[in-house]
Structures are given as structure tokens and as C-alpha cells.
Amino acid sequence: MxxxxxxxxxxxxxxxxxxxxxxxxxxxxxxxxxxxxxxxxxxxxxxxxxxxxxxxxxxxxxxxxxxxxxxxxxxxxxxxxxxxxxxxxxxxxxxxxxxxxxxxxxxxxxxxxxxxxxxxxxxxxxxxxxxxxxxxxxxxxxxxxxxxxxxxxxxxxxxxxxxxxxxxxxxxxxxxLDKDAKEPYILQDLKDAIEAHFKTKHSASDYADLLNISAKSLARITKTHFNKTISNLIAERIIIEAKRELYLTNKPIKEIAYALGYEDEYYFSRFFKTNADVSPQLYRDTVGYGRASA
Structure with a gap:
């Protein structure tokens, strides 16, 4: 020390x-x-x-x-x-x-x-x-x-x-403070939709369709309130889940990728590295491995 x-x-x-x-x-x-x-x-x-x-x-x-x-x-x-x-x-x-x-x-x-x-x-x-x-x-x-x-x-x-x-x-x-405004209801719906579908729906247009709002309007609202694009939010949510799985389980990376909607393990690994700056395997190696039952 x-x-x-x-x-x-x-x-x-x-x-x-x-x-x-x-x-x-x-x-x-x-x-x-x-x-x-x-x-x-x-x-x-x-x-x-x-x-x-x-x-x-x-x-x-x-x-x-x-x-x-x-x-x-x-x-x-x-x-x-x-x-x-x-x-x-x-x-x-x-x-x-x-x-x-x-x-x-x-x-x-x-x-x-x-x-x-x-x-x-x-x-x-x-x-x-x-x-x-x-x-x-x-x-x-x-x-x-x-x-x-x-x-x-x-x-x-x-x-x-x-x-x-x-x-x-x-x-x-x-x-x-915001609950009487119309936009926060849409934002809550967006959060709920991302939480429910981020493993299967990866595009901004998917969520615009789910919420029955134009992609342009949803993009404006999201940028104003979250200071991020919808694609940013989706990517961050996928990465958080991937990190959780890499740390808490010993599942193969291919299995984690598939569960998150990526049939191509190598495409998923590139996506992860782009957003986390390390590969999934290096993340697991440097963060450690702590099963939930441990």
C-alpha cells in the first residue's frame, strides 16, 4: 500500500x-x-x-x-x-x-x-x-x-x-416537474420499449414504429432530453447487458452475442470493441469473472 x-x-x-x-x-x-x-x-x-x-x-x-x-x-x-x-x-x-x-x-x-x-x-x-x-x-x-x-x-x-x-x-x-408535459410520456415509453426489445430491435426506426411517432420527431425529443441519439441509447443498453453477462456468467461469447440479437459472433465482437474499446474476451480477462452464485 x-x-x-x-x-x-x-x-x-x-x-x-x-x-x-x-x-x-x-x-x-x-x-x-x-x-x-x-x-x-x-x-x-x-x-x-x-x-x-x-x-x-x-x-x-x-x-x-x-x-x-x-x-x-x-x-x-x-x-x-x-x-x-x-x-x-x-x-x-x-x-x-x-x-x-x-x-x-x-x-x-x-x-x-x-x-x-x-x-x-x-x-x-x-x-x-x-x-x-x-x-x-x-x-x-x-x-x-x-x-x-x-x-x-x-x-x-x-x-x-x-x-x-x-x-x-x-x-x-x-x-x-415534467410529468404534465407530453414529451416525457413518450420518453418513458421509449425507455420501456428499449428495455423490452433491445435484444431484438437494434435500429432507431424500430422504436419510432413501436411508439407510432415519426423517426425525426423521436430523434429530436431524444436528443433534447437525453443529449443522445436513439442509436446511442440502444448501443449503450446492449453493451451494459453484454458486460453483465461477460462478468456474471461463463457463457461463451458466441452465446452472449446470439442472446443479444447477433448471429455473427465476430460482428458482435467488433460492435463491442467499438463501444467499449476492448474486445469481449479482454473485458472478461481484465474485469474478472464473478458468477452470481459466487
Missing amino acids: SNTQNTFTLIDEPKGNLAFKLFWFDDNSHFDHLQRHNYFSLIWIKEGSGILKSDFSEYSFEAGRMLAFSLYQPFMLLAQQPIKGVAIQFHPDFFCILKHHKEVSCSGILFDNIYRPPYVMVDTINESLLNLLLEQMKAEMLNKALAQYEILISYLKIFLITTSRLKTEQQDILYE
């Missing part, structure tokens, strides 16, 4: 992978270039502002935002005012939110939420709790006592649950 300039790192010695890392930063040098990691990242912006580039979209961010990125999710921060903050990074071998979804409920809310920006606003009520948890993690990283991993995971769970609750509350508020 290293302790240099407010950086605390645990390494999975047998594999040499990053297990858990906690670090405070006072500039943007860590994030001013494209990031794609085989671990989860939480970045709390305490000061400053800028532009977040993630997946197919750009978002403004400012102090008080907690940014959340899943495995191999691309992101990059462009600072407009000098940024400072703290980051937590953890490999799924250390703690996997996919296997512990019932406990922390952050998959699809905090992480891998293709319909909302990849951040949550930290309010003053929860700021103190989250800061306390960070200090407890820091103290535990300095303590090589018995059950260190278990204690760190407990603190991490509380951190994830707290931020996931915050994001859920903020999504509910946005829904209440």
Missing part, C-alpha cells in the same frame, strides 16, 4: 490489479485525457467547474457534483475553473455492484444509467456524512489490522447507498 500526497492504494497482489484507491486531487491532471478503466470510479468535485465528456455526450459540471463511471466507460474532464476534489476507484474483484445489486441498488441508478447524466448533486445534508465516510476510509487504509477489506467495503457500501438515494430523489423531482 502506498501513501503519497493524500493517495491511498490497495493492490490485489496475486493479479497486480488495482483493488481500491482513495485520493484527493487539486488539479485536473488525472482526468484531462480520455479515461477507460477496468474499475468503477466516483469523482467528487469539491471546487471548480468544467465540461464532462462521457460516452456520446457532453455535460457541464460544477462544485458539488459526484461523477460516477462504470467499467470501461469512457470519460474526460475539461476544467473551465480549477478543480479540486476526491476520487474513489474500486475493482469488481474488491466489490462488485453487479453481484451486490440487492444490497446497494446502485447499478442502473448511480452507474450505467443511460437516460440520465452520470452524476449526482451532493446536498449539504449528505455532504457531512460522505466526508465522514471518506475520513473513515482514509483511517482504515492506514490501518493494516484484521478485516481491513471488510471494513472498507462496509464504508463503501454506505457511500454508494447514500449517493444512489440522492440520485433517485433527484430523478423523482425531475419526473414530477
Whole structure:
């Protein structure tokens, strides 16, 4: 374990992978270039502002935002005012939110939420709790006592649950503000349609037909509200499911591809690599393998 300039790192010695890392930063040098990691990242912006580039979209961010990125999710921060903050990074071998979804409920809310920006606003009520948890993690990283991993995971769970609750509350508020408008109903129908059919319907026109709306109108609404094209949303949803299958099961890639509507395994592998920047096999090799029953 290293302790240099407010950086605390645990390494999975047998594999040499990053297990858990906690670090405070006072500039943007860590994030001013494209990031794609085989671990989860939480970045709390305490000061400053800028532009977040993630997946197919750009978002403004400012102090008080907690940014959340899943495995191999691309992101990059462009600072407009000098940024400072703290980051937590953890490999799924250390703690996997996919296997512990019932406990922390952050998959699809905090992480891998293709319909909302990849951040949550930290309010003053929860700021103190989250800061306390960070200090407890820091103290535990300095303590090589018995059950260190278990204690760190407990603190991490509380951190994830707290931020996931915050994001859920903020999504509910946005829904209440929009529920009287016609477009949000179409958006909800689109989300429901993608969730129901992404394994078999891969084109934007398929969803326009399902919703009985012109492809042009649906594209405009989707871009306005999600800052993404329909094709982007479909691709992201397929990749999330593929990643889940690659990690949680030992199914052959050909079987996973077929279940997601791709009869040609090699076409699917190219599609996956285009969107995840790694091949399905390399993803499985670097993220690890953790069956749901494990």
C-alpha cells in the first residue's frame, strides 16, 4: 500500500490489479485525457467547474457534483475553473455492484444509467456524512489490522447507498416537474420499449414504429432530453447487458452475442470493441469473472 500526497492504494497482489484507491486531487491532471478503466470510479468535485465528456455526450459540471463511471466507460474532464476534489476507484474483484445489486441498488441508478447524466448533486445534508465516510476510509487504509477489506467495503457500501438515494430523489423531482408535459410520456415509453426489445430491435426506426411517432420527431425529443441519439441509447443498453453477462456468467461469447440479437459472433465482437474499446474476451480477462452464485 502506498501513501503519497493524500493517495491511498490497495493492490490485489496475486493479479497486480488495482483493488481500491482513495485520493484527493487539486488539479485536473488525472482526468484531462480520455479515461477507460477496468474499475468503477466516483469523482467528487469539491471546487471548480468544467465540461464532462462521457460516452456520446457532453455535460457541464460544477462544485458539488459526484461523477460516477462504470467499467470501461469512457470519460474526460475539461476544467473551465480549477478543480479540486476526491476520487474513489474500486475493482469488481474488491466489490462488485453487479453481484451486490440487492444490497446497494446502485447499478442502473448511480452507474450505467443511460437516460440520465452520470452524476449526482451532493446536498449539504449528505455532504457531512460522505466526508465522514471518506475520513473513515482514509483511517482504515492506514490501518493494516484484521478485516481491513471488510471494513472498507462496509464504508463503501454506505457511500454508494447514500449517493444512489440522492440520485433517485433527484430523478423523482425531475419526473414530477415534467410529468404534465407530453414529451416525457413518450420518453418513458421509449425507455420501456428499449428495455423490452433491445435484444431484438437494434435500429432507431424500430422504436419510432413501436411508439407510432415519426423517426425525426423521436430523434429530436431524444436528443433534447437525453443529449443522445436513439442509436446511442440502444448501443449503450446492449453493451451494459453484454458486460453483465461477460462478468456474471461463463457463457461463451458466441452465446452472449446470439442472446443479444447477433448471429455473427465476430460482428458482435467488433460492435463491442467499438463501444467499449476492448474486445469481449479482454473485458472478461481484465474485469474478472464473478458468477452470481459466487
